[in-house]
Amino acid sequence: MTIIKTIQSFSKKNNFDLENKSILVATSGGVDSMVLIDILLQINAISNQKIKKIGIAHCNFSLRGNESDEDEEFIKNYAATNNIPFHSIKFNTKELAAEQQKSIQLIARELRYDFFEKISQENEYNNEYNNEYDFVATAHHLSDSLETSIYHLSKGTGIAGIRGILPKRKVSTNKAQIIRPLLCLTKAEILNYANQNNLTWREDASNQTEKYKRNFIRHQIIPRLKEINPDTEKTFLDTSERLRSMENLLQFHVNQFEKTILVNKDKSKSIQVSEIKNLIEPLLIISEFLKKKGFSYKQTQQIIKQLENSEQEETKTFISKSHVLYTNQKRWLLVNQKENQLNNKNDDEFLIDLTIHFNNSEKYSFKNEEQEITLILKKCDLKEVDFKSEAMYLDLDKLEFPLVLRKWQNGDKFIPLGMKNKKNIGDFLTDLKIPIHQRNFVYVLLSKNEIVWVGIIENNKVTGLRINNNFKLTKSTQNIIKVN
Amino acid sequence: MTIIKTIQSFSKKNNFDLENKSILVATSGGVDSMVLIDILLQINAISNQKIKKIGIAHCNFSLRGNESDEDEEFIKNYAATNNIPFHSIKFNTKELAAEQQKSIQLIARELRYDFFEKISQENEYNNEYNNEYDFVATAHHLSDSLETSIYHLSKGTGIAGIRGILPKRKVSTNKAQIIRPLLCLTKAEILNYANQNNLTWREDASNQTEKYKRNFIRHQIIPRLKEINPDTEKTFLDTSERLRSMENLLQFHVNQFEKTILVNKDKSKSIQVSEIKNLIEPLLIISEFLKKKGFSYKQTQQIIKQLENSEQEETKTFISKSHVLYTNQKRWLLVNQKENQLNNKNDDEFLIDLTIHFNNSEKYSFKNEEQEITLILKKCDLKEVDFKSEAMYLDLDKLEFPLVLRKWQNGDKFIPLGMKNKKNIGDFLTDLKIPIHQRNFVYVLLSKNEIVWVGIIENNKVTGLRINNNFKLTKSTQNIIKVN
Structure with missing residues (x-):
């Protein structure tokens, strides 16, 4: 079965060989996740490279009333029929979102990954089966990845935006890594597999509407790209791989920068401007570094632009949600704002620190993206x-x-x-x-x-x-x- | 006038400050190029940062009969009215394309840039005005750039494909560089400028049809991306800049590779496999290097894949239009095929070189993309x-x-x-x-x-x-x- 070989080879290539691994499959009940489980079961049925253990995890977000509960029931039955360990949890997503003032999508995402992390780590969840999971597998596929890329292309992004979904990534401190074995298959191939193998699944009504931008891209844009090249998605597999490599290359330089150029002071980091000018691509490397400190690309453009204006002696202050960067022609100082300051601080709030005797400047310019x-x-x-x-x-x-x-x-x-x-x-x-x-x-x-x-x-x-x-x-x- | 400041600042940022430069404007007669000339004339009219000289170049490709000649006449009159040096040339594009077995688009492109190069270099063309041009300016704009990026995204590409059109590039040995001052403006802004300033221009009928893929992207895909983000094009300006920086970063590594790892032999280059394995991102760097030698990304994937299969002792041969790469576990050898061999050689032809006593291998495997x-x-x-x-x-x-x-x-x-x-x-x-x-x-x-x-x-x-x-x-x- 060629699709199984494709998955196995994609997994190996992306350093998550499935052989002899314990895999917890994130399952919504939709066709993608049902295909993912079926393929994993098939691997154990017909391949020599057996998976050690397969588990199913389901989050019931209570977002579609009865339907949500029926989804859960469906997967529970599937797990029982196939004798697969089943873990589920139910959330009052809307209430939690309101409480924490986050979007439904964001909170659902957080709850979801939090749950996976717990199952794969804590004994209370898996003592019944008495072992941990190596991987949490999600059913993201190549069409999802291309959609993500196009979405970011339209919204503006660095390389991480357009390189699509990562085949493998670590989640916080978790030992288990998130893997996406279906990232080598298009949605069409997944549907085809499901039909050929008479799989059953639950339709998610929200997928059919163009309510979300993702769906708009799926139904309005990608079909048109495929008119130019019917293999657009497969082609994107290579593009995505190449962009990921670029991202790693950039990350290497950011790490080098952090190791060799940043001087850690008490609660701040100091950077010699002359060193910045020696970087191969200062804007790129610094923007990637400052992104992690909450600064936008636009801000970094302004920061770097200063380097060129060598006559300007004034110290400028740039503010992100978590950091303050003081810059002048000789030295930059990056200060981490304390968490408690942060929580009481809104975007229009600026720190003025004369204790940082930075160029003895008296003139403070404050810039956020608005003013x-x-x-x-x-x-x-x-x-x-x-x-x-x-x-x-x-x-x-x-x-x-x-x-x-x-x-x-x-x-x-x-x-x-x-x-x-x-x-x-x-x-x-x-x-x-x-x-x-x-x-x-x-x-x-x-x-x-x-x-x-x-x-x-x-x-x-x-x-x-x-x-x-x-x-x-x-x-x-x-x-x-x-x-x- | 803000659009003029935008152009001046974009030009400076991309290292082609227009002040005191001689600029030859490639002019089709369409709205883009007429706007470009008008903006340059405006700069001289209202800004202190005067351009030294503006010239107009036009290629008549004879592709639309009388219309082509009328275009030429239109521009000639415009140049005369505005007292601008005018250079034009007429080609029998269809015949030349047939003769050289190239597409109309490709040959037109070659003829065009060849002509610009001549005007900006040779005395016979510009002795009348007695000086050379520093820049050849083309009227590519931000919407063109995004279209190019999306086209390549659908067709599969490395970073050079999706980073869009370069603001500045060198053409072969020419002293004059190609510049694109309008790359910071969208098509809508250009049309707006043309209307506000009562410019006249010639409509190119081929632009209105969806005959070409570019037009399909322009009319079918970009409007949909703008439904997600109305500022998609402006947003792409940053994305493009970031990707260009990534490209430079990668090029730095390729140059390093060429300088430090490649050993130049008589007519070949030798590479220690152990050195390749030490590269940060071998596939990316080697594929960028081998691309210049005519190898595809798919081929480089196969070549690098070999590195992982450490048991394979056989020497493999990979062929591009211009080079042969012999690989085994210890050493790679890259041989440049002579030009005259090249011309008589088709894709199914393989070189077997026993004079390269490479691992004393007797078994030759030949791979092109088909077999x-x-x-x-x-x-x-x-x-x-x-x-x-x-x-x-x-x-x-x-x-x-x-x-x-x-x-x-x-x-x-x-x-x-x-x-x-x-x-x-x-x-x-x-x-x-x-x-x-x-x-x-x-x-x-x-x-x-x-x-x-x-x-x-x-x-x-x-x-x-x-x-x-x-x-x-x-x-x-x-x-x-x-x-x-």
């Missing part, structure tokens, strides 16, 4: 203080770094200069007659959790409104910081 | 000769290497063993009553241009029919070669 903000913080002495200017002055020694700059929120309070009690910023803005449309541009600067400065930042023009009375200059002030 | 043939050539001494066996014996010292193995052709003659005069192989096969259907499997082995052996190779079984009388064993024979 650019420049705030100038300057140490100055008393002689320089000009209360008539637009600048505002704070007692440096009362501040705790890093400061945080963010948009004002309902409930924010501070003691306006000259007052004794805390005031709601909303009321404060009303008093100043700041019009509603401008209130969206009101920012606050925080030291620890206390607001030290309130201002408007609009079209990159900074207008200070008021400082916190607690941070004003006093007779005992030693060091002054000027904000504008 | 595998194994022929055993063995040096033996007189005692071993067994005329009753199916093997045939030749006088080794009369042979001139490399031998060529190929299918017989009409007109082939040789002197069958025991005869004095040359005989047509057709007649010889008739005498032997070889049935017509089997004659397709008749092969001849040639030393220089003389047929030394005739046999049938079918399903990899070799049946010798007769040797040439001139190469039979005689009393003076010193060295014998056995063929079977």
